[in-house]
Each structure stands twice: as C-alpha cells, then as structure tokens.
Amino acid sequence: MVLAIILVVLVIITVVFTFVSPWWFTPLASNWGTIDDALIITFVITGIVFVAVTLFMALAIFKFHHKPGRRATFEPENKKLEWWLTGLTTVGIIAMLAPGLVVWAQYINPPAEARAFEAVGQQWSWNFRLPGQDGELGQAATRFVSGDNPLGLDPQDPLGRDDIIIEGDDMHILLDQPVIVYLRSLDVLHDFYVPQFRAKMDLVPGMVTYFWFTPIRTGEFEILCAELCGVGHSQMRGIVIVEEAAAYQLWLADQLTFAEMMAEQEGDKND
Amino acid sequence: MTDETAKDYDAEMHEPTHFFTKYIWSQDHKVIAVQYSITAMAIGLVALVLSWLMRLQLGFPGVFDFIDQEAYYQYVTMHGMIMVIYLLTAFFLGGFGNYLIPLMVGARDMVFPYLNMLSYWVYLLAVLVLVASFFVTGGPTGAGWTLYPPQSILPGTPGYDGGIILMLVSLIIFIVAFTMGGLNYVTTILQARARGMTLMRMPLSVWGIFVATFMGLLAFPALFVSGVMLLLDRVIGTSFFMPEIVSLGEPLAYGGGSPLLFQHLFWFFGHPEVYIVALPAFGIVSDLLSVHARKAIFGYRMMVWALLAIGVLSFIVWAHHMYVSGMDPAFGYFFAVTTLIIAVPTAIKVYNWTLTLWKADIHLTIPMMFAIAFILTFVFGGLTGLFLGNVVVDVPLSDTYFVVAHFHMVMGVAPILVVFGAIYHWYPKITGRMLHEGMGKVHFWVTFLGTYAIYFPMHYLGFVGVPRRYYDYEDIEFIPDSVADLNMAITIAALVVGAAQLMFIYNLVWSLIWGKKADSNPWKANSLEWQTPDTPPKHGNWGVEMPTVYRWAYDFSVPGAAEDYMPQNMPPQPFEAHRAAHPEEGPEEDKPGEDKPEEGGT
Ligand code: HEM
Ligand SMILES: [Cu+2]
Ligand SMILES: [Cu+2]
Numbered sequence: 001m002v003l004a005i006i007l008v009v010l011v012i013i014t015v016v017f018t019f020v021s022p023w024w025f026t027p028l029a030s031n032w033g034t035i036d037d038a039l040i041i042t043f044v045i046t047g048i049v050f051v052a053v054t055l056f057m058a059l060a061i062f063k064f065h066h067k068p069g070r071r072a073t074f075e076p077e078n079k080k081l082e083w084w085l086t087g088l089t090t091v092g093i094i095a096m097l098a099p100g101l102v103v104w105a106q107y108i109n110p111p112a113e114a115r116a117f118e119a120v121g122q123q124w125s126w127n128f129r130l131p132g133q134d135g136e137l138g139q140a141a142t143r144f145v146s147g148d149n150p151l152g153l154d155p156q157d158p159l160g161r162d163d164i165i166i167e168g169d170d171m172h173i174l175l176d177q178p179v180i181v182y183l184r185s186l187d188v189l190h191d192f193y194v195p196q197f198r199a200k201m202d203l204v205p206g207m208v209t210y211f212w213f214t215p216i217r218t219g220e221f222e223i224l225c226a227e228l229c230g231v232g233h234s235q236m237r238g239i240v241i242v243e244e245a246a247a248y249q250l251w252l253a254d255q256l257t258f259a260e261m262m263a264e265q266e267g268d269k270n271d
Numbered sequence: 272m273t274d275e276t277a278k279d280y281d282a283e284m285h286e287p288t289h290f291f292t293k294y295i296w297s298q299d300h301k302v303i304a305v306q307y308s309i310t311a312m313a314i315g316l317v318a319l320v321l322s323w324l325m326r327l328q329l330g331f332p333g334v335f336d337f338i339d340q341e342a343y344y345q346y347v348t349m350h351g352m353i354m355v356i357y358l359l360t361a362f363f364l365g366g367f368g369n370y371l372i373p374l375m376v377g378a379r380d381m382v383f384p385y386l387n388m389l390s391y392w393v394y395l396l397a398v399l400v401l402v403a404s405f406f407v408t409g410g411p412t413g414a415g416w417t418l419y420p421p422q423s424i425l426p427g428t429p430g431y432d433g434g435i436i437l438m439l440v441s442l443i444i445f446i447v448a449f450t451m452g453g454l455n456y457v458t459t460i461l462q463a464r465a466r467g468m469t470l471m472r473m474p475l476s477v478w479g480i481f482v483a484t485f486m487g488l489l490a491f492p493a494l495f496v497s498g499v500m501l502l503l504d505r506v507i508g509t510s511f512f513m514p515e516i517v518s519l520g521e522p523l524a525y526g527g528g529s530p531l532l533f534q535h536l537f538w539f540f541g542h543p544e545v546y547i548v549a550l551p552a553f554g555i556v557s558d559l560l561s562v563h564a565r566k567a568i569f570g571y572r573m574m575v576w577a578l579l580a581i582g583v584l585s586f587i588v589w590a591h592h593m594y595v596s597g598m599d600p601a602f603g604y605f606f607a608v609t610t611l612i613i614a615v616p617t618a619i620k621v622y623n624w625t626l627t628l629w630k631a632d633i634h635l636t637i638p639m640m641f642a643i644a645f646i647l648t649f650v651f652g653g654l655t656g657l658f659l660g661n662v663v664v665d666v667p668l669s670d671t672y673f674v675v676a677h678f679h680m681v682m683g684v685a686p687i688l689v690v691f692g693a694i695y696h697w698y699p700k701i702t703g704r705m706l707h708e709g710m711g712k713v714h715f716w717v718t719f720l721g722t723y724a725i726y727f728p729m730h731y732l733g734f735v736g737v738p739r740r741y742y743d744y745e746d747i748e749f750i751p752d753s754v755a756d757l758n759m760a761i762t763i764a765a766l767v768v769g770a771a772q773l774m775f776i777y778n779l780v781w782s783l784i785w786g787k788k789a790d791s792n793p794w795k796a797n798s799l800e801w802q803t804p805d806t807p808p809k810h811g812n813w814g815v816e817m818p819t820v821y822r823w824a825y826d827f828s829v830p831g832a833a834e835d836y837m838p839q840n841m842p843p844q845p846f847e848a849h850r851a852a853h854p855e856e857g858p859e860e861d862k863p864g865e866d867k868p869e870e871g872g873t
Contacts, residue, residue, distance in 0.1 A: 023731035046654035060628035072566035072828040100661040108600035188422035195736030206514025209597035230427030
C-alpha cells in the first residue's frame with residue numbers, strides 16, 4: 001500500500017522535477033537544434049511509457065494487494081493482448097528511430113560549402129590548423145612530429161606549407177559558416193566536445209576522424225575533452241571563439257603559416 | 272523403496288564428513304554457491320567504499336586531499352570493473368547459478384562437481400590478483416573499466432607500471448574460472464533435469480541463468496583475446512592496438528596497430544555482458560513476482576522467447592557504444608536499428624511483469640518489494656537506453672553523466688535490487704532461517720529511494736553536458752554553480768545508501784544465529800528447490816528418491832485447486848483430469864508447460 005503511494009509520488013516528483021529543475025540543456029550555439037529535437041521526441045515517448053508503466057503498477061498494488069480471502073485469477077497468457085502491446089511498442093520505437101536516423105544522416109554528411117579546420121589533441125592540450133590560401137590541408141603524420149613541427153606536418157608536402165598553425169592558443173571560427181572539423185591525436189584517444197554545439201567526436205591516434213557544425217551565435221566556447229585520456233583528462237581544455245567576419249579576418253592576419261614558422265625557427269637557430 | 276537403492280544412494284553420494292572437505296574444499300554446489308556469494312560480496316564492499324571516495328571528491332571537491340587525480344581515476348576504474356565482473360557476474364552465475372540450477376531442475380549436483388569446485392578457487396585467485404594491484408608500485412590501473420588503449424598502457428595513466436598488467440592477468444584468470452563454471456551450468460541444465468522437467472517447464476530463473484551463461488561462453492572469449500593482445504602490447508611491445516605515438520614528447524616504438532580494434536573486441540564482449548548480468552535478474556525477478564503475487568507469470572512462453580531473442584540480438588548491437596568513436600559513421604544506422612529492435616523483446620518482459628500483478632493477490636513481502644522496485648528502476652534505465660541507442664541523440668549525451676546515470680540504473684541498481692530480493696527470498700532455504708524483517712524493510716526503503724535520489728537527478732547533469740570521468744568541474748564555465756549543490760546532495764544520498772548495505776550484511780550474519788526458524792517452503796512456492804526433504808537441503812539434495820515433475824512452476828491460484836499453489840512435483844489432481852479430457856471447455860488448456868510429461872534428462 002505504502003509502496004503504491006510512493007510509486008505515485010515518485011512519478012509526480014519525476015515529472016515536476018523535469019519542468020522546474022534548473023538543470024537542462026546549455027543554450028544551443030550551433031545548427032544542431034535538430035539533435036535536440038530528436039532528443040525531445042525520445043524524451044516525450046519514453047516519458048509517457050515510464051509514467052504509464054509506473055502508474056499501472058501502483059494501481060495494481062492498490063487494487064490487488066493481499067486481503068484475507070483474495071485469490072488471484074489464473075490467466076497465464078493472453079495472446080491478443082501480447083500482440084497488441086508488441087505492435088504498439090514497435091510503433092513507438094519507429095517514431096523515435098526514424099527522426100533520429102534522418103538527423104544522423106545530416107550529422108555524418110557535411111555540406112559541400114563546409115570549410116575545414118583541424119584539431120590535434122595530445123596529453124593534455126589542443127592545437128589547431130587551418131588550410132592556407134590553397135584551401136587544402138597538407139599531409140601530416142605522427143612520425144613527423146618534433147619540437148619544430150608540433151603537429152607533424154609532412155615537410156615535403158607543398159600543400160602544407162601555407163597551412164596556418166595555431167599552437168597553444170584559442171581557435172577562431174566564422175559565424176554562420178559551416179565547418180568540418182578534422183580530428184587527429186598524437187598519443188591517446190581524446191574527444192572534441194563543446195556542449196553548446198551538441199556535436200562531438202573522438203580523436204583516434206593513427207587515423208583522422210571528423211564531424212561538422214555551423215556556429216549560430218558569437219561567443220567564446222570551451223572545448224572539453226570527453227574521452228578519458230590519462231590523469232590530466234579533466235584539465236584538457238581549449239577555447240573556440242565564434243566571431244563575425246571583420247574580427248575573424250583581423251585574427252587570421254596575425255597567424256603564422258607553417259612555412260613562416262619554419263623560417264622563424266631557422267632564424268632562431270642561426271642567431 | 273528397497274534397501275538396495277538406499278545403499279546405492281549412500282555409496283553414490285559419498286557425503287564428505289570432514290569439516291575441510293565439507294565447507295572449504297567442497298564439491299557441493301550449495302557450498303560453492305555460498306563461497307562465490309561471500310567472495311563476491313566481500314570484493315563488492317571494496318567497490319562500494321571506492322564509490323564513496325569518488326562521491327566525496329565530487330561532492331566536496333578538494334576537501335579530502337588524499338584523493339588526487341590519480342587516485343580518483345584508479346577508484347573509478349576499480350569500482351567499475353569490480354562491480355560489473357567480480358561482483359555481479361560472479362554473484363548471479365557463480366552464486367545464484369550454482370545454488371539454483373541443480374535444485375530447480377531437480378538434480379543432485381552439477382554434472383562436473385570437481386570442475387565446479389575448481390571454478391570457485393580460480394575465481395578467488397582472480398580476485399586476489401585484482402586486489403594485489405592495489406599494493407604494487409604505482410597502484411591499480413586508472414584506465415577506466417573499458418581499458419582503452421593506447422592510454423591504458425602508456426605512462427600518462429595511473430597504474431601503468433604494474434596495475435594494468437595485474438588487471439589483465441586477473442581478467443584472464445576470471446574468464447578461465449567462468450568458463451569452467453559456465454560449461455557446467457549449461458551441461459547440467461541440458462543433461463541433468465529431473466524426470467518430467469521439460470525445458471518449457473523450467474522456472475524462468477533457470478532460463479535466465481541458462482541464456483546468460485551461454486552468452487558468457489560466447490562473449491568472454493572476445494575479452495580474453497583482447498586482454499592477451501593488450502598484455503602483449505604492454506609487456507613485449509607488439510602493436511596490435513598501438514599506432515605511431517608521441518607520448519608526452521617521446522616517440523614510441525609502436526606502429527601500425529588499431530585502437531578501434533580493441534574497442535570492437537571489448538564491446539563485442541561488453542554489450543552482451545550487460546545482458547549476462549541482466550538476464551539472470553530477469554529470470555529471478557519473474558519468479559519472485561509470480562510467487563509473491565500468487566499468480567502464474569504472465570506470458571511464460573513469450574518470456575522464454577524474449578530471453579532467447581535478447582540473447583541473440585545482443586551480439587549485434589555492440590557498436591552502439593562507439594557511435595562517436597571514430598568508426599565509419601555509416602555503421603551508426605545499422606547499430607541504431609538493431610539496438611532499438613532489442614527494445615521490443617525487452618519491453619515485452621516489462622509488460623508481462625506488470626501484467627502478472629494485475630488481478631493478483633499481491634503479498635508485499637520484502638522480496639516482492641525489491642522485485643517491484645526493480646521493475647521501476649529497470650524501466651527507467653531501459654528507457655534512457657533508448658536515448659543512447661538512438662544514434663544521433665547519443666552524440667550530445669555520450670560520455671556525460673547521462674551515461675553514468677543510465678548504466679547505473681539499468682545494470683547497477685536494477686540487478687542489485689534483484690540480488691537483494693533473491694537473497695531475502697532464498698535465504699530461508701539456504702540457511703533454514705528467515706532474515707530479520709525490520710532491518711529488511713529499512714534496507715529496502717533506503718536502497719530503493721536512495722538510489723533513485725542518486726541517479727534520477729544525475730541524468731539532468733548529462734543534459735547540462737557535464738562530462739563523466741572528470742576529477743572536478745570547478746573552473747568549467749558553462750556548468751552552473753547549482754551543479755555543485757546537486758553533487759553534494761548526491762554524495763550524501765550515496766553515503767546513506769552505502770550505510771544501509773552495511774546493515775544488510777549485519778542482518779545476514781545476525782539472522783544466521785538469531786533469525787526466526789524457517790519451514791521448508793515459507794513462501795508456498797512451486798519450484799522444486801522448495802520441495803526438498805530437508806531444509807537446508809543436504810548433500811545430494813533429494814534424499815533417496817529423486818523428484819518427478821508433473822507441471823510447470825506457475826500453477827498458482829488454479830481454479831478448482833484446494834490451495835493457491837501446486838508444487839511442480841505434485842501429480843495431476845482429479846479436478847485436472849476432467850479438464851485434460853475436455854479440452855473444449857476452456858482456453859486454459861493451452862497453458863504452457865502442459866505438454867505431455869516426457870522424459871527430461873536423467
Ligand atoms: C550506490 C552505489 C554506487 C555509487 C554511489 C556509484 C558511483 C559511481 C561513480 C561516482 C562513478 C564514477 C563516475 C565518473 O567519474 O565518471 C561510477 C562509475 C561506474 N560505476 Fe558505479 N556506483 C555505484 C554502484 C555501481 C554498481 C552496482 C555498478 C554495477 C554495474 C556500478 C558500475 C559502474 C561502472 C561500470 C562505472 C564506470 C567506470 C568507468 O568510467 O570506467 N556502479 N560509479
Ligand atoms: Cu581526455
Ligand atoms: Cu551495449
């Protein structure tokens with residue numbers, strides 16, 4: 001009996017909490033409102049099922065808890081009911097899955113106009129690279145990594161010479177411009193995660209992974225590493241700054257290309 | 272019964288008389304079950320204490336200076352691994368599997384008693400090796416229970432020196448132990464059932480344990496090989512999972528291996544593992560519900576088919592743990608579909624449990640309350656699983672506290688609630704005494720409501736975007752201060768829940784000595800373990816005469832029967848003969864387990 005009441009109370013708390021608690025999605029800053037929508041659809045459907053099942057149990061306990069003289073009915077099966085429930089469940093599942101898959105198709109297919117940048121992770125910091133004038137990122141591999149060449153660009157690849165290297169500093173991107181982020185790790189798994197963008201993807205040493213998004217509001221956003229990467233995992237942060245064209249161009253003009261970096265280092269050595 | 276058979280019986284049983292062979296080096300499945308359970312509980316206590324330490328750090332960051340980052344990750348890892356493998360898997364299969372299978376199918380013991388005994392001692396060895404890793408230089412591994420390379424075997428991770436090696440060795444030993452036990456359970460169920468115990472008359476507990484064991488036998492080898500390969504990478508420098516790496520500024524000699532390969536192997540084991548823990552719980556809870564609701568489990572045949580369907584399907588969903596791992600994202604479609612399909616048989620089980628309560632005669636005993644709490648918790652955790660299975664919805668949530676909350680609900684708390692319910696249910700059979708009811712009630716309410724208080728709000732931290740496996744959150748800008756308050760509240764709840772478990776253990780010991788004496792069938796249940804001539808059952812279980820089974824385990828409240836239960840070994844009654852002769856009189860004739868009493872095993 002008490003149990004029946006407690007179950008009802010739990011349902012009430014659960015529903016009320018959902019609406020009044022201060023803990024909800026961080027305000028969105030990318031095009032992935034569609035992911036939030038898919039999530040909300042799933043939330044509503046599963047929420048209804050949770051409430052229904054729990055209240056049904058509470059009712060059953062309330063009505064059928066033991067009293068002297070009560071005897072249960074003997075109904076081992078009810079084929080019709082079982083098939084109905086199976087059918088309804090299937091419908092609910094499809095209602096969640098279909099929108100989810102549609103959005104997934106968007107998530108994994110970057111639009112043609114997306115501009116690339118690269119994020120490179122290593123224990124426990126982020127570096128970035130932008131394609132230069134030629135619009136293409138040059139080849140890179142872990143074996144080329146050295147003090148002078150922290151991201152491991154292939155020194156022989158002409159495409160890489162104009163790439164812009166952002167070492168130990170904030171990354172800037174352009175408002176409303178779709179970006180595809182190529183991800184590379186020099187050591188262990190990491191994950192590029194900006195909660196406001198909703199999107200995330202692991203960095204895997206030995207391969208290049210990607211995801212894409214379009215930033216829809218300006219501001220400074222923190223990159224958190226979301227894949228355990230050793231003791232410094234929770235300190236592995238970076239900053240992405242979303243800004244308008246003017247500010248972005250100013251920033252861009254200040255950055256060094258790979259070739260310039262190499263030349264500077266040569267200069268340092270000759271001094 | 273002749274003297275002859277009695278003499279054969281004595282000779283065949285050669286019951287051990289010495290204390291040592293009876294209770295320590297024992298081949299009796301009941302003793303081995305208790306050994307498994309006590310060992311699992313002991314190591315589980317370690318995992319519980321580790322969870323307090325983690326929660327202390329999260330609730331009161333910086334207050335306890337001995338919990339530094341290294342220690343935190345070591346606690347996370349050891350806690351997770353112990354809970355999943357050394358507590359739950361061992362408890363359900365080694366503990367309940369051992370105790371219940373021979374008694375429920377009507378056998379004298381497991382078919383390979385010696386192997387069964389070895390299985391326990393090898394398991395104990397695995398536990399000891401695991402514990403040893405707390406004492407080596409560098410401490411236990413802090414790689415996370417998933418042990419993902421390259422990180423798990425590189426210097427940036429705590430326990431890189433000895434801890435990871437001992438962890439892998441311990442897992443390998445555990446799998447050896449599991450295989451010895453598992454082959455035994457499967458063979459016993461297939462070969463040693465009592466006369467009349469057809470497969471479709473077996474209690475669902477046995478079905479759950481059977482399917483889970485079978486899955487374990489297929490899934491653990493994937494962990495075994497990946498463990499061996501990882502060990503080779505770490506110890507002799509092979510590169511199965513290791514690409515070119517510059518670690519903390521040093522180029523390493525590795526090259527060419529694939530970190531993703533490990534993840535595939537790990538989750539090929541890891542996902543079925545979830546169900547290896549869940550299916551025995553499903554089976555046991557079905558029996559608890561049916562007995563304490565005095566009503567046949569609803570849809571027995573559907574329940575069996577659902578178990579089998581879940582067992583098969585769970586081998587083709589593993590990569591739902593890898594949606595954002597960097598594998599080819601097109602796999603996402605396939606694994607999202609298979610994952611959501613599995614929800615259908617799972618939902619059927621939930622419906623059938625709740626429908627078993629409808630028009631029942633519900634006795635709110637402690638096992639029953641735990642069973643109902645299980646349904647609620649499992650439904651919650653199952654439903655949040657749909658978020659994570661629905662590929663694109665997983666993207667923002669993966670690796671956040673939503674995941675932590677989800678898997679604790681579904682494979683942490685829910686199965687543990689069944690373990691508790693099952694202990695309250697079978698303790699009288701195992702020891703001959705009832706557990707103290709007052710303590711049981713306190714234990715139930717604190718555990719049920721306390722765990723809900725811990726994990727329900729935690730889902731919302733995941734919505735906020737709070738990442739998991741973080742030592743602290745203090746300077747993360749987007750996380751509001753209120754999160755720290757919530758974390759503090761959760762920590763307090765966790766400490767209270769933990770304290771209730773200590774009281775439960777006290778109850779186990781207290782009742783052994785002072786508990787009320789139990790009669791042989793205190794819950795008036797049908798399955799065979801309650802029909803033994805002695806309580807607790809003696810060596811050989813059945814005395815001289817083996818039981819014969821005439822019916823399924825769910826003949827509760829059968830119309831026309833004098834009592835509201837009919838044990839499986841109760842021969843057909845006169846009122847039933849009439850029905851059998853006139854099938855046209857009612858659809859009840861089509862009830863499961865009512866096929867001709869053919870031979871089971873021997
Ligand atoms: C009241 C009891 C429990 C508490 C308070 C608790 C608490 C925690 C905490 C704080 C974490 C670390 C979260 C993080 O930093 O990411 C964790 C991780 C984990 N827990 Fe529990 N836990 C409990 C019971 C269980 C049970 C019964 C299981 C059995 C399945 C379990 C399995 C795990 C696993 C697999 C992990 C993940 C470890 C990893 O990230 O590598 N826990 N738990
Ligand atoms: Cu990390
Ligand atoms: Cu899974």
